[in-house]
Amino acid sequence: MIRDLVIVGSGPAGYTAAIYASRAQLNPVQYEGSVTAGGALMTTTEVENFPGFVDGVMGPVLMEDMRKQAARFGTELITDDVVEIDLKGEIKTVKDGSGNVVQARAVILAMGSAYKKIGLANEDRLSGRGVSWCATCDGFFFRDQVIAVVGGGDSAVEEATFLTKFASKVVLIHRRDSLRASKIMADRALNHPKIEMLWNTEVVDILGAEKVSGLALKNTVTGELSERDFTGLFVAIGHIPRSELIIGQIDLDNEGYVKVEARSTRTNLPGVFACGDLVDHTYRQAITAAGSGCQAALDAEKFLSH
Amino acid sequence: MATSKVTAANFDEVVLKSSTPVLVDFWAEWCGPCRAIGPILEDISNEYGDKLTIVKLNTDEESAIAIKYGVTSIPMLNVYVNGEVVKTIIGAKPKPALLKELEAFI
Numbered sequence: 001m002i003r004d005l006v007i008v009g010s011g012p013a014g015y016t017a018a019i020y021a022s023r024a025q026l027n028p029v030q031y032e033g034s035v036t037a038g039g040a041l042m043t044t045t046e047v048e049n050f051p052g053f054v055d056g057v058m059g060p061v062l063m064e065d066m067r068k069q070a071a072r073f074g075t076e077l078i079t080d081d082v083v084e085i086d087l088k089g090e091i092k093t094v095k096d097g098s099g100n101v102v103q104a105r106a107v108i109l110a111m112g113s114a115y116k117k118i119g120l121a122n123e124d125r126l127s128g129r130g131v132s133w134c135a136t137c138d139g140f141f142f143r144d145q146v147i148a149v150v151g152g153g154d155s156a157v158e159e160a161t162f163l164t165k166f167a168s169k170v171v172l173i174h175r176r177d178s179l180r181a182s183k184i185m186a187d188r189a190l191n192h193p194k195i196e197m198l199w200n201t202e203v204v205d206i207l208g209a210e211k212v213s214g215l216a217l218k219n220t221v222t223g224e225l226s227e228r229d230f231t232g233l234f235v236a237i238g239h240i241p242r243s244e245l246i247i248g249q250i251d252l253d254n255e256g257y258v259k260v261e262a263r264s265t266r267t268n269l270p271g272v273f274a275c276g277d278l279v280d281h282t283y284r285q286a287i288t289a290a291g292s293g294c295q296a297a298l299d300a301e302k303f304l305s306h
Numbered sequence: 307m308a309t310s311k312v313t314a315a316n317f318d319e320v321v322l323k324s325s326t327p328v329l330v331d332f333w334a335e336w337c338g339p340c341r342a343i344g345p346i347l348e349d350i351s352n353e354y355g356d357k358l359t360i361v362k363l364n365t366d367e368e369s370a371i372a373i374k375y376g377v378t379s380i381p382m383l384n385v386y387v388n389g390e391v392v393k394t395i396i397g398a399k400p401k402p403a404l405l406k407e408l409e410a411f412i
């Protein structure tokens with residue numbers, strides 16, 4: 001059976017696309033991902049800036065509700081990973097981890113982004129042994145300890161602030177001399193009695209045999225090297241787009257984000273639309289992702305009606 | 307066979323003294339990736355429960371055991387054979403990847 005639409009990905013972009021597409025009777029099938037279902041918001045805590053939630057909403061609850069809303073209008077949700085995507089030709093093919101194949105006339109790509117690693121040899125070896133990318137998952141295990149967060153954007157500041165609930169001290173390590181994070185969040189961190197800022201500093205090595213015992217640091221201005229004891233390192237230095245399955249098939253920019261025609265979600269391939277963090281290195285918000293997911297569904301609907 | 311809950315009270319008996327391999331899923335309610343692999347472990351338990359017993363340990367309720375086994379990141383899956391940890395899997399993984407890691411026990 002050839003379907004109208006398959007949606008790959010399930011953050012705010014993917015679910016919003018599914019809500020619109022299923023309401024428009026396109027009978028979409030949506031691949032949510034097996035362990036990534038719900039996307040980046042699944043590892044956040046309180047979302048304070050999603051319009052309509054006066055008192056804030058927990059990220060995972062927001063995603064669970066978007067999922068239910070997509071299901072309500074008939075989206076066929078599949079909690080599995082896509083392992084192959086073929087965008088050539090008029091009929092697009094998507095293959096999942098269980099070996100099932102879905103064919104559709106249109107595809108919405110909403111695979112989002114993944115955590116960026118620092119790129120140190122010891123980072124993978126000590127992952128889960130003190131090195132973490134998820135403060136909400138792992139912060140609890142660092143009660144009364146001194147831990148480091150590396151990064152300077154919203155997610156680094158959010159993680160550092162969250163970790164103060166558990167840690168005796170959180171050291172926020174940033175390679176520049178000011179934070180990129182939004183002012184309200186940056187101020188919260190800068191004024192927090194448990195957060196110490198380490199400006200102009202880069203992590204050059206992670207120390208520890210069985211688990212993290214400290215970090216080797218380099219001052220980015222003076223070049224001076226130092227070591228400091230930490231039991232945990234939380235990495236929040238940004239994201240990379242999850243475009244690995246479509247490299248070579250579709251136009252990507254230098255950083256691997258899918259290119260779309262301005263003011264639309266149309267890619268260079270007819271019938272292929274992209275939205276959310278997969279295309280956006282500028283805004284990267286739940287609300288902008290949801291907005292672009294809506295656009296993608298409307299663009300796909302228009303394409304399919306011709 | 308469905309997964310079951312393990313606590314400090316029955317950890318010795320259910321996990322350490324088991325004659326067959328036991329996988330302990332260290333998890334917590336507030337951990338998104340833990341909730342994501344919950345149904346996958348349930349599936350694996352239903353399919354391979356005769357060879358590998360899968361139990362769940364809530365790290366909020368049973369922090370002493372979590373600390374004893376050096377948990378710093380969840381989800382963490384430990385496989386115990388004759389009371390010893392013989393395999394540790396850290397982080398949420400898709401079902402095919404988990405099955406591959408657990409090949410020796412199923």
